[in-house]
Amino acid sequence: MQLLPLQTLSPRLARRGIDVLPGVVLTATIAVASTGIGTLVPVLGSAVPAIIIGVVLSLLRGRMLRHREPDAADAPAGRWVRFDASLQPGITYSSKFLLQLAVVVLGAQLSLMSILQVGLESLPVMLSTLAVCLVAAWWLGKVMRIEGKLTTLIGVGTGICGASAIAAAAPVIGAVGAQITYAVSTIFLFNILAVVLFPLLGHALNLDPHTFGLLAGTAVNDTSSVVAAASVYSTAALGFAVVVKLVRTLMIIPISIGLSVIEARKDAAGQPLTGRRIAKLVPWFLIGFVIVAIVNSTGVIPEGPRNFLVHASVFLIAMALAGIGLSTDIPALRRAGLRPLALGAILWILVTATALATIAITAGLRG
Template structure:
């Protein structure tokens, strides 16, 4: 009789694994709950930024406590219990959150936006990525951090950073810096974009297209469009959500580039490329397609969307807790300068493309 020992031991292994990760997951879940509360009170903050900030602050405290625990017992033992769950949150839960992000999209929404926003999206994304590559080299910024800031600015902020980080093997400090940089310019956008729209006398539809293209996180898009006019809000959010689709080709492209680097330039074929597609991107696409059929009722779909937001908060809390603080200090202000230049470039490119394709106003 054939014995399937792996299958027989699976329940025990899953139980053991669950016990290993539970303490750290409870910690990141608690931070996510607090950050969600903060985001509810101050919607423009969202939950992602408070989660990573709290995580980084606790990481500072953790470092001090470990330094004092010279015997390697007490706090060090507790820290050892927490680490598996913290790492699990920063990796697997991050990938699961990306899968659930697909519940925000539907082919109907994409059709509604249509070809109108596509030239603006593709042009701004191309300009942003090329500029990020060139400026990152010029400013001597580490490649992974440059990539995270580039995709965060060009696609959709924390969601894009969350999707790309595991693909390129980004470390906690790089993710923390990139998320913080994107957040800073999102806050500026909420303040400045309505002023810019009124100065250019943009109609609500055009302002919605500009905001959905050049502002990243959904909370900031909602805030900026709401300040301008209620009529601008709906279209801005749809444009922003459709931008999320750009995560798929960019992540696949980065996967191919990473594999090519580590395989000494071996030629790529369709089979090898297919194997490089991260499982969570396939899941993201499947959820989006299923949502497009309309078989997911509004209630469960809203739960999936909220779950993705909460899981991103948990993941970023885990990343914050694992952040190498000295590495953040060593990065200095150059990545912030890169983010500022890219933000201005994306906004300018969006305005010029809208003007060239349909006129302003």
């Protein structure tokens, strides 16, 4: 009898694969289209087009269902509803499991050597901007009466690394599709502004390429926008900016663990958080992220497979965000209003100002 679960494992996996296949095919198709858009317009990347396409299809699907409710005399409507229901398991699978898997594969972008080389110089700037951003997000979210989970997503997205940080934090705090969509869209808006304004700011302040790379890597969020802003400024700034940005991704780990502890305390009804309980709170995908980064640091992953993993992480995030877009509660987005957008603007300005101030202070100390 004890072997029964093992004996039925393969059939259960097969049934699960059949259940999720239609929705996964849909999210993969959207990811292919968004990747093409991102290739044509690099500053967009693939994440934002994926979530936008998903939201548009969600709106269209909702209208078709409202106008074609199932009826005994209306067979096409019944077929549409059944087809729609068949998509949902794969959409949910993409927006949850593939989102977590994407975080694991992100570790292939990092190595311990690059972390050590860049960490000492960039750590004061990264820690100061992150601290200011998270504290300001917590306080402003309460003052502006913004829903807590949306505040958290905008805070970690602005303070760490945009869509990747939102992808890591969302399952930890149990964020819903509308919150994730709004947060990603908010971060994207200020990334676009950064591509235009940061090079102008750098030239106005007469920053050398190395200093501008540090600023862009810590104050611009998504990698595509960091690349765009740094390449506009100078080729010399590009390499350092990207490495700083990738090292900044590591902040996902302590922040996600901290969020796990906070969520557990909310649900624990006063039970003490022992070391064993805290260890259980660490999400599996963060452990996978660290393991992949450590393996990549050893150099055992050849350049070809490593580049494949890097591109795979971007594609998986696009699939996941497509699933989130397809599941988005549009009325919830409307109810959120403009206050979360204002929060994102304030946090973006604070992070930029803190980065510049910390760079100036640390440069003065070194001088």
